[in-house]
Amino acid sequence: MLSENLRRDILKFREERDWSQFHNLRTLSTSIVLEAAELAEHTQWARDSELAAVVAERKPMIEQEVADIVILLTYLAEDLGIDVEHAVDEKLKFNAKRYPVELAKGSARKYDQL
Amino acid sequence: MLSENLRRDILKFREERDWSQFHNLRTLSTSIVLEAAELAEHTQWARDSELAAVVAERKPMIEQEVADIVILLTYLAEDLGIDVEHAVDEKLKFNAKRYPVELAKGSARKYDQL
Amino acid sequence: MLSENLRRDILKFREERDWSQFHNLRTLSTSIVLEAAELAEHTQWARDSELAAVVAERKPMIEQEVADIVILLTYLAEDLGIDVEHAVDEKLKFNAKRYPVELAKGSARKYDQL
Amino acid sequence: MLSENLRRDILKFREERDWSQFHNLRTLSTSIVLEAAELAEHTQWARDSELAAVVAERKPMIEQEVADIVILLTYLAEDLGIDVEHAVDEKLKFNAKRYPVELAKGSARKYDQL
Numbered sequence: 001m002l003s004e005n006l007r008r009d010i011l012k013f014r015e016e017r018d019w020s021q022f023h024n025l026r027t028l029s030t031s032i033v034l035e036a037a038e039l040a041e042h043t044q045w046a047r048d049s050e051l052a053a054v055v056a057e058r059k060p061m062i063e064q065e066v067a068d069i070v071i072l073l074t075y076l077a078e079d080l081g082i083d084v085e086h087a088v089d090e091k092l093k094f095n096a097k098r099y100p101v102e103l104a105k106g107s108a109r110k111y112d113q114l
Numbered sequence: 115m116l117s118e119n120l121r122r123d124i125l126k127f128r129e130e131r132d133w134s135q136f137h138n139l140r141t142l143s144t145s146i147v148l149e150a151a152e153l154a155e156h157t158q159w160a161r162d163s164e165l166a167a168v169v170a171e172r173k174p175m176i177e178q179e180v181a182d183i184v185i186l187l188t189y190l191a192e193d194l195g196i197d198v199e200h201a202v203d204e205k206l207k208f209n210a211k212r213y214p215v216e217l218a219k220g221s222a223r224k225y226d227q228l
Numbered sequence: 229m230l231s232e233n234l235r236r237d238i239l240k241f242r243e244e245r246d247w248s249q250f251h252n253l254r255t256l257s258t259s260i261v262l263e264a265a266e267l268a269e270h271t272q273w274a275r276d277s278e279l280a281a282v283v284a285e286r287k288p289m290i291e292q293e294v295a296d297i298v299i300l301l302t303y304l305a306e307d308l309g310i311d312v313e314h315a316v317d318e319k320l321k322f323n324a325k326r327y328p329v330e331l332a333k334g335s336a337r338k339y340d341q342l
Numbered sequence: 343m344l345s346e347n348l349r350r351d352i353l354k355f356r357e358e359r360d361w362s363q364f365h366n367l368r369t370l371s372t373s374i375v376l377e378a379a380e381l382a383e384h385t386q387w388a389r390d391s392e393l394a395a396v397v398a399e400r401k402p403m404i405e406q407e408v409a410d411i412v413i414l415l416t417y418l419a420e421d422l423g424i425d426v427e428h429a430v431d432e433k434l435k436f437n438a439k440r441y442p443v444e445l446a447k448g449s450a451r452k453y454d455q456l
Contacts, residue, residue, distance in 0.1 A: 084115050
């Protein structure tokens with residue numbers, strides 16, 4: 001998702017402002033919830049048939065919310081020593097067992113209801 | 115954050131299960147809120163002095179929630195044609211104007227209260 | 229929404245368990261977010277045409293999430309000295325100015341876009 | 343929490359604006375999440391020692407967010423035919439079994455970890 005250069009820019013941005021004193025698992029995870037809520041607000045009242053129009057009209061704002069979440073995840077991964085690549089790889093393997101193709105294909109059900 | 119290979123693995127996981135029919139801005143942003151809420155649940159009752167212990171005890175679960183959010187963001191970026199690198203780069207420039215170092219340094223205030 | 233008797237039962241439940249030591253604006257508002265997320269999870273993947281079926285199938289669970297939110301709001305109102313009746317009455321007056329009938333009728337737009 | 347009169351005022355507010363066409367379990371539960379997120383934003387960066395000051399400074403805004411949640415819950419209960427008094431009463435009984443006083447007293451643990 002991010003080049004090493006951009007990751008460094010994100011961390012430099014924080015360091016220049018001396019903001020890491022405010023960051024911990026609680027404040028960063030709360031902040032991710034708040035940014036995700038702003039993303040979800042774009043479709044708060046949208047019917048199925050209106051979704052494409054929302055995306056077309058609000059793309060720049062949506063990109064900003066997505067960027068905010070990625071920036072916060074970068075801080076969290078840095079502070080907690082999380083290797084995101086490795087975590088995603090492990091989660092895909094975990095999900096592959098929870099959602100085997102033959103059961104999960106074409107279904108939106110949760111793993112405990114497949 | 116993610117190599118091109120891993121990004122392809124994430125998309126392949128979805129394609130094998132024919133899940134993109136369920137994905138749009140609304141369902142994916144709602145899902146990101148729900149996963150972020152699970153991340154925030156780890157510190158639901160934690161006092162400041164208890165935060166380090168929460169991280170130490172629950173690191174593997176925290177990594178799973180972070181991975182879930184990254185996977186959902188990957189689907190969203192793919193479906194909406196968002197260049198995450200570019201979006202983050204633009205947001206950092208935008209934030210640099212909202213939070214100039216001389217005003218924002220050491221402050222947790224929002225841009226409109228600096 | 230609640231009789232005075234039931235309000236007392238909610239507070240007594242907490243007192244018997246000595247839980248008010250864990251309650252403050254941050255922990256209670258985070259908890260309301262988490263319970264609201266559980267409520268929203270019931271329609272995570274639902275298309276417009278599937279909403280009625282979700283309600284029909286999951287009514288008892290939905291009632292439990294609603295109850296959880298009301299219980300948490302009761303604790304918050306008690307601890308912060310909020311008169312909920314008065315707050316709602318004031319908010320309706322405030323909203324009546326933001327959303328005058330002649331502009332807001334039949335529109336899902338936010339007040340700043342009417 | 344609410345008198346019958348105030349409940350009617352809330353419903354009348356919606357009827358005058360013809361807004362019930364936009365309300366269903368999905369849009370209302372998403373809206374409750376968004377309002378709860380606004381409530382949680384007040385303590386986004388607050389350390390334990392700063393919580394009392396946040397409440398003192400922001401009480402009127404907090405009351406508005408609480409009112410918004412109560413208004414949305416009133417619409418949801420009306421539309422789904424939920425008797426909130428009854429739902430809360432049942433949930434307290436349910437919680438009393440999950441959190442027996444002798445195990446739960448003075449503990450912030452979840453029921454499955456008591």
